[in-house]
Amino acid sequence: QQPVQSPQAVILREGEDAVINCSSSKALYSVHWYRQKHGEAPVFLMILLKGGEQKGHEKISASFNEKKQQSSLYLTASQLSYSGTYFCGTVADSWGKLQFGAGTQVVVTP
């Protein structure tokens, strides 16, 4: 079942922060975060395994709440380059089939 992402879209000024949420109704093995620029392929940002660990990629970090089956992606001090559509992918099956959310469009303005 497809995970649910919120919000659908967010507009930020450079330097502002944002949070993108990804939730699932299933028990999860891992959560993957990707960013896609317009007309390009999705680019992997980070993977979180169950255990509640938090990871970071430059000023982008994420957490995974195993009990709530929810992951959050934090964009800190946003830069223009952060614009794009962010997808979460969740893995619940034993063989690792990713289910992608519908995406969150992020627009960072000067």
Added chain:
Amino acid sequence: DGGITQSPKYLFRKEGQNVTLSCEQNLNHDAMYWYRQDPGQGLRLIYYSQIVNDFQKGDIAEGYSVSREKKESFPLTVTSAQKNPTAFYLCASSIGFETQYFGPGTRLLVL
């Protein structure tokens, strides 16, 4: 350099025609996938393959076919049965539970 290549970048299909999209990887990944993306939408899984000579249908397999004769290659054929093929097609590969890495994509348009 290791990576995933897709060709062509743009493909035009005439009505009733079958077309084949190429996907090659030299990452030594066992698993390969095909996704379809419509404008402003997420990624929908068409087919996936975990090992050579084996593949499974994804969520939207109707009108598509695949083969996996070599570990490195996973071509996708869009058949004439696919009535609405216009989309961005993405190929990906992975090792087990690890991250999926995507190719640059093929944009398919109908003439």
